[in-house]
Amino acid sequence: MTVQCWAGRLARAGLALCAAAPLAIAEPVSDVAFPGAIGFGKSATGWRGGEIVAVTSLADEGPGTLRACAETGGEPRVCVFDVSGTITLDRPILVGSNIYIAGQTAPGQGIQLRNGQSLHAPLVLVNVHDIVVRFLKLRPGPSVTPSSTVDALSIENGSRLYFGNLSLMFATDENFSIQVTRSSVSDITLERSIVALSLNRSTHPDGGHSKGALICSSDGLLNDCGRITLWGNLFAHNRDRNPDVNGTDVGPIEVVNNIFYNPISQFAELYDLTGNLNFVYVGNVALTGPSTTQNAATAIETFDFSPEYSISLVVRDNLAMRRPDCTGTEGLPILTEAATGQVSDDPRKPASVAARRSDEVLDLVPRVAGDRLERGRPPDRLDALVLEDLRLCRGHVIDRIDQVAGWSDLPPAPRRADSDGDGLEDGWEAARGLDAGRRDDAWAIDGQTGLPRIEAYLAELAGDLPPA
Incomplete structure (x- = not known):
C-alpha cells in the first residue's frame, strides 16, 4: 500500500497528515450507498462487506472509541454506537477510507463531538474515498490558542463522500470545508444537515470569521474540484460563505432546495479562481434576519477574477426575501447585475438530484434537517433553537457559545443491546x-x-x- 503525506492547508497549520492512497476495491453489490441516497456522493459504497465495529466508549482514544474504529488504513468498516453522549477531542479523528460512521445506531440523543485541546476540525478527511457519515453533531468550539483550521467538518482531496443529517456548528473557520491541494475532489453529497452558528469574533487569527461553507478552495496547480451536491440543508447564522464556491470542469456544484438564513454580509459567493465554475442553484430560499446588513443585497454574487476561466450559472425557481420580524416580506434579487450575463438555460440541471419547488422548501427542510430520527430522536436543544429561530425570524450570528447556553447536554441512555457483537441490535x-x-x-x-x-x-x- 502506498502512503502519501499531504502538505496542504491542514498540514501547514501543524497537523501531519499522511493517508493511504486509494485502494482498488471490488465492485459493490449496489452502486448506491443506502436506499434513498442522493447527489453526486451516493456511490460511496467501499465500506460494504467490511468489519462491523462497536463504539463502546466516549473517550478520545483507546479501545472501543470512535477513533479506534474510524482511523484505519483503508480496511472497510462500519462504526456502530452502543453509547450516546459527548466525545471531547484533543486531536482530530483522521477518518480512513471505506468507512460508514452510523450515528443513527447511537441510543438516546446520539453523539456530539467537540474539541478539547484540538486545533482542528473534529473529523478530518484527507485523500480518502468511500466514506458515509450520518446522524452526528460536530460542534468543535473555540480553540485553546488561535487557529485558522477549526472547521466542524474538514475535507482535503478525496471522492465518493456522503454526509447526511449532521449538525455542524461552532466552527471558528467554516462549518463545512472542502479543500483541494494538487489533487482532486469529486462526488460529494451534503444533505439534510444544519450548518449554523459558526463563531464570529472568536479564536480565528483573522478576527471576525463566521463562515458557512467553503467549497473547492485550492492550493497549488492542477487541481480538479466538482460534482458536489448540497441538498435540503439549513444554513443559519453564518456571517458569509453561504456558500463560497469555486470549481473546475470536472463537474458542476449543485446547490438545490437549501435554506440560507440570517447572514451578516453575504449569501452565496462564486469565484473562478481554480477553473471554469459550473454552478447550479435551483429551488433554494435565501432569507435575511436580525444580523443581516444591507451588504447581503442578493442571493448570489459572482467574482470573475480570472481572465482564463469563466462562471456559468443555471439559476431557476429560487426565493429570496427580507422578512423583518416575520411581519412581511420584501423581495430580494437573486443575482447581481453582473451575474445575470452568466446565466444559461439548462433544463437537465440539476443532474444529481431531483429538485422540489422552492415554495415547498420552507416547510420541507425544517422537518428533515439535522441530527434527528423519525423514530426516537427529536432535534436536540441546539438544533431545535436554530429551527425555531428560522420559524420566528429571530436569532443572531454569535461570537461565543455561551450566547446559546453552551453545548447540548446529552443525557445518558441505556446501551444498545447486541449480545453477539455483530452490529445488529x-x-x-x-x-x-x-x-x-x-x-x-x-x-x-x-x-x-x-x-x-x-x-x-x-x-x-x-x-x-x-x-x-
Whole structure:
C-alpha cells in the first residue's frame, strides 16, 4: 500500500497528515450507498462487506472509541454506537477510507463531538474515498490558542463522500470545508444537515470569521474540484460563505432546495479562481434576519477574477426575501447585475438530484434537517433553537457559545443491546427470527428487504426504509 503525506492547508497549520492512497476495491453489490441516497456522493459504497465495529466508549482514544474504529488504513468498516453522549477531542479523528460512521445506531440523543485541546476540525478527511457519515453533531468550539483550521467538518482531496443529517456548528473557520491541494475532489453529497452558528469574533487569527461553507478552495496547480451536491440543508447564522464556491470542469456544484438564513454580509459567493465554475442553484430560499446588513443585497454574487476561466450559472425557481420580524416580506434579487450575463438555460440541471419547488422548501427542510430520527430522536436543544429561530425570524450570528447556553447536554441512555457483537441490535434480530447469539450473519441477505442484514438495519433506523 502506498502512503502519501499531504502538505496542504491542514498540514501547514501543524497537523501531519499522511493517508493511504486509494485502494482498488471490488465492485459493490449496489452502486448506491443506502436506499434513498442522493447527489453526486451516493456511490460511496467501499465500506460494504467490511468489519462491523462497536463504539463502546466516549473517550478520545483507546479501545472501543470512535477513533479506534474510524482511523484505519483503508480496511472497510462500519462504526456502530452502543453509547450516546459527548466525545471531547484533543486531536482530530483522521477518518480512513471505506468507512460508514452510523450515528443513527447511537441510543438516546446520539453523539456530539467537540474539541478539547484540538486545533482542528473534529473529523478530518484527507485523500480518502468511500466514506458515509450520518446522524452526528460536530460542534468543535473555540480553540485553546488561535487557529485558522477549526472547521466542524474538514475535507482535503478525496471522492465518493456522503454526509447526511449532521449538525455542524461552532466552527471558528467554516462549518463545512472542502479543500483541494494538487489533487482532486469529486462526488460529494451534503444533505439534510444544519450548518449554523459558526463563531464570529472568536479564536480565528483573522478576527471576525463566521463562515458557512467553503467549497473547492485550492492550493497549488492542477487541481480538479466538482460534482458536489448540497441538498435540503439549513444554513443559519453564518456571517458569509453561504456558500463560497469555486470549481473546475470536472463537474458542476449543485446547490438545490437549501435554506440560507440570517447572514451578516453575504449569501452565496462564486469565484473562478481554480477553473471554469459550473454552478447550479435551483429551488433554494435565501432569507435575511436580525444580523443581516444591507451588504447581503442578493442571493448570489459572482467574482470573475480570472481572465482564463469563466462562471456559468443555471439559476431557476429560487426565493429570496427580507422578512423583518416575520411581519412581511420584501423581495430580494437573486443575482447581481453582473451575474445575470452568466446565466444559461439548462433544463437537465440539476443532474444529481431531483429538485422540489422552492415554495415547498420552507416547510420541507425544517422537518428533515439535522441530527434527528423519525423514530426516537427529536432535534436536540441546539438544533431545535436554530429551527425555531428560522420559524420566528429571530436569532443572531454569535461570537461565543455561551450566547446559546453552551453545548447540548446529552443525557445518558441505556446501551444498545447486541449480545453477539455483530452490529445488529438484539431486538431487531428477534423480530426477524434471527439468532441473536450468532456473530457471523450480519452480511447475510435479509429476507424482507433483499439487502444485507446490517444495511437493512441501518436503513430502518435512519428512516430510509419503513419498519418491518
